[in-house]
Amino acid sequence: MTDVTDPLDTGPEPLLGVQQYVAEWDPLTDDLLLTGTLPGPAGSFVMTLRGVAVVLDAADPAVVNSLMITESTALADSTRQLLSRLLGGDVAGAAWGAVGDPTARMRIGGRRSRRGRDGVNPEMARLVLAMSTAGDAGLRAEERALANLEAAVLAHRLDLQSSIDGCAEMLHDSALAVARAGPLERTLGRPSDADRLPTSAVSIAAALCREAAGLVTDDLLRARLLHLTEPDEPRHAAAGASAPAPAPAPAPMQLPTMAKRTRLDHAEEEVAEAAIAYLPHALDRAVTPDSLPNLIGGVEVTISRTSNDEYELRLADWADRADGWWVRAFTGADHVPLAMVPMASDGPDAVGRFLVTEHAAASMVVDVVNDPAEVLAPEQIAVFRAAVAAGKRAGRLERLDRHDEAQLAWQRASELHFSAGDSWRGSTAAAIAAGRFQRTDGARAITLEPVVADLLAPMA
């Protein structure tokens, strides 16, 4: 391995700080890979900027896990400039040295202060966090708009807007969607929940709207954004009044009201087979740990039997989050597809109803996905994804200063990582939960400001 000690860099502070990387070029894919650290028990946050995927550690976003630069033999000037901005000109230059040589593994950067690492710029880390969160499944349309608005505002703060494809459209579209959604209290929660919302969530969102108002070029949109933050201000009130009524949220598919849990016939209740006698327990275990509601909201999903052969997966108060999702049922042994039904709204709840025989139900596996062509994940992988989600939730709770809950979430992540056969991440999560985790360089993990819309642990 070649060792490239970093020369003194007199340029502006790199956005990703000063860290160590191993640079490798993959001749098969033409990717240049800069590997920093292994992703910890909470996995990673990923953001792609003009051909450069930036991967930060979700447990400590000051740490870069890796960078992946695609089509590295034909880098555009704009990508080179971006890399210099992210890594510093010296590190970026050293990394390019690996391109074209499949045998080179160069260690670069971060040697100046022994193993020390200057962390990622907190605003940059927050941008990656915001972009990553804005792409998460399960956000309502107005929440996603707010998350995108936050990402667009942060990108402008860092002057990275030209490195993000469609950033101008993202800013305009998200600002328009937030303005159309009406009062921020409503965007951040249901109207009935408004009085439960902490002022911080609303005030953070209001600050974003004010900043976005300074960035948009459309005067009416600017006034409408300001009207959200200062509804009593007469100058903005006119814009609010002239605005068309909020567009109704896209209506999720409605199913006819269905009788809940109809009583089963006595004859049907008297089943002979032992497996079927344990059906309620089997139904409790049927849902895979990596089903979407488990991963993004930590919601315990249960299935109930509504008639002889009809089963129902219900997510309370998720009617507008699960639009476009699918419930799939497979046989337990060889994962033959038995049913695949869309989730639909049933009042405030999201519901998926499907038909399987009683015998099949006793051993079926059920998951919830947004791409029905996705493969049913092997059990160990499903548990691993649940472990990473628990770690991400713990990180989110730390950002919200809910440390007791964060500790429990780290413990849960630890258990799941051990179950998934990953003892290193299991031990790390346990050490974080116990408050005895130390980075090898002795630096403290940074805690970022929370992003506004994040289903892992809503601000409310």
Place this chain on the structure above:
Amino acid sequence: MALAEHNAQGDTDVARVARWLTSADGQAMVRRELRRCGLPDSYDADLAEMTEHAAQRMADRGQPIHSIPAWTTQTVRRRAMDLLKSPAHRRRDPLDESVADSTLVDSSDSIADLLAALQLADIRRHIGRVDRHPFAWPVSASLSFLSVAIDGCAPGRCCPAPIGGADEYDAAHWAALFYAGETACFAANGGADTATIRQRRKRRIDAVRAVLADAYTATRSEVDDD
């Protein structure tokens, strides 16, 4: 004919990906990508299986893989990284209908044959390859149809049923459409079953029958080949 060539090409790609994954280069690549993400070595088989499934999806969509090593490396790398990310918001865009239309052969008599077939698991697996179809609802409806018509599942109380003059499988088709979320195929509560609704329902049922017939034909030909 075009479809046969298309499938042959697809199957070849899937087999080539699987073969490359078992080669020394392929195994070294999988180990390297696992190490890069700090994932346990024991995940190698699962990652390979997920990659083969991705190759199958490419084949189902009629997309050729030009360089097996490059595509496989990139896919393994992305799959490994995906395990560490939050699940992304994704909407399934309908595929190009022309691909799927060619797979839909209208042979309603095959339904009767289908019910006689014992390769139900293979048929379900074949239907479950969602990427072969431009929309997901016919897949959903076909699986529900099999549950009702072959497994004998009884639909729930709110599932609409034909009143009279219906053939043996009409009720199963109605249930299939209902559970697939195609509720526009039925009159709203108390409403009339208008000609428009009936026409819509018929078109949907024809699409479901075509998916089932295609699955039956494909799985029967696999048996014949064996």
